[in-house]
Amino acid sequence: MHDLLEGVVPYEIKLVFKKLISLGCFNLETVNNRISAFDFGYLESKNKPSPIKLDGTGNRIGQKAAQAWCLIRFLPMILGDLIVDEVHLKYWDLILQLLECMSFIFFRSFNESSILTLKSLIIKHHSLFKFLFPDQNLLPKHHFMCHYPFIIKMSGPLISLWTMRFEGKHNYFAQLAHNNRNFKNICFSLAMRHQQYSSHVFKNLDFHHGIKTDKICKATMSEFDDSFDIVESLKNYLNDHDICIKTEMMTTNQIWFNGYNYKHNFVVCFEMGTIFPKFGIISEFLIQNDNSCLLILKVLETEFFYRHLFAYKVRVTENLYRVINVKDLVTHDAMEIKQNCNLSGLFVISRHFL
The missing domain is CATH 2.30.30 (SH3 type barrels.)
Known part of the structure; x- marks a missing residue:
């Protein structure tokens, strides 16, 4: 989540979009209008991306982690018909190669072949990045990606280890504290409410296991x-x-x-x-x-x-x-x-x- 969805993904989308806009492929208004009009469907209704921002400092583009994941997966479908020129395609290929890496990184079942494929894709992606943007530095989070094949081989799929589940659990307590509006012995209040919630869940275990x-x-x-x-x-x-x-x-x-x-x-x-x-x-x-x-x-x-x-x-x-x-x-x-x-x-x- 932190390496890709809050690091590499917004960083590369920002770089590629700025380059394609300068080449006259499209403008930011067109991109945001298409994102706004695109039917993300019921499954992604909670993760629908916000309008992209390119004028801020840093690498952020105005998306949360879940929004960034939704955005990069659907970007080719939203903008693919606009990118036909050979020069534009050269830069767009960086996004496609990142998607190829992510399609394996978020995979749930690996064998030796798929781990080697992922290693090759990451090397290919990083090499293309330096070829297209020689003046831009690779982030430390790019470097972390190079260790993913070894970590997967030692510990299993990263989707089972990532911090998104921790963030989702933490969000439950953050919302509860906000709604409670009483911070006197807040730890006791949160623990009590969580015990009540857990009791409800265990009473309806079929919801999770059947x-x-x-x-x-x-x-x-x-x-x-x-x-x-x-x-x-x-x-x-x-x-x-x-x-x-x-x-x-x-x-x-x-x-x-x-x-x-x-x-x-x-x-x-x-x-x-x-x-x-x-x-x-x-x-x-x-x-x-x-x-x-x-x-x-x-x-x-x-x-x-x-x-x-x-x-x-x-x-x-x-x-x-x-x-x-x-x-x-x-x-x-x-x-x-x-x-x-x-x-x-x-x-x-x-x-x-x-």
């Missing part, structure tokens, strides 16, 4: 869109040929699994293909008797990875569905379909390497 649902209701298969195709997919998955369009199932509008929220029209990765990951749009939820949940996914065909937008280009298939247990997803991060205002096609942006 599946929690919205209101559950009964529905016949005929009530679903494309019910015939869904029935056939369900027959194959459950190996139950008695299922028909008159069969009643328990369904809901949204679920929470191990703290991850899933809603209709969210995109999930259900399988790793031979070349690209396979995505599907959540069409329906089916609640089983053992409190497990099946996702009915409308399959998306992954055409290719569009590096310039740093996103997977996908296409909605006709009447092709897939059934999968929510526990069996490749990654439990949900995504949403995004579009560029001038480029045609549908795109899926992942938080990390798949």
Whole structure:
């Protein structure tokens, strides 16, 4: 969080934007207008970036850590159609290479090959930085990145060690102290309120370690869109040929699994293909008797990875569905379909390497 989201990311965005503005690629007003108009969706609604500031001293651009993470992941989708000139692309490639490094740094599962890949990407990124900006110094936080492959090899994925969770926990106490407005023996007050909160959490452990649902209701298969195709997919998955369009199932509008929220029209990765990951749009939820949940996914065909937008280009298939247990997803991060205002096609942006 401190090395990248509050260090390298704003520093390099500021340098690249100042250079591209001086080259006439776009102006800051255009960038901020596009950020303001872009649909970040439900999943990133709390992390929507603020207008970028380039006139301040230092390396800050007016973003918090979560906003900086959201901003750099969606910047290629927001501005990609404006960057077509060869000179502009040379500088824009620094942002793309940083994104490549981050897609591995925020990865949750490593092997020897991916660690070596990350090491190579960091070297390549730092070399490009010095080539493009010879008069600018690499930050100490750039140097810390060079140690990441070794730390990952010794201690595991950095996403399990980073300080963002500490900051989130600390924010709970900061807000509580502000709302309490009584600082007499504040430590006792915070400890008491935290114990009450912990008691509530432990009483509802299913919210964290199992599946929690919205209101559950009964529905016949005929009530679903494309019910015939869904029935056939369900027959194959459950190996139950008695299922028909008159069969009643328990369904809901949204679920929470191990703290991850899933809603209709969210995109999930259900399988790793031979070349690209396979995505599907959540069409329906089916609640089983053992409190497990099946996702009915409308399959998306992954055409290719569009590096310039740093996103997977996908296409909605006709009447092709897939059934999968929510526990069996490749990654439990949900995504949403995004579009560029001038480029045609549908795109899926992942938080990390798949």
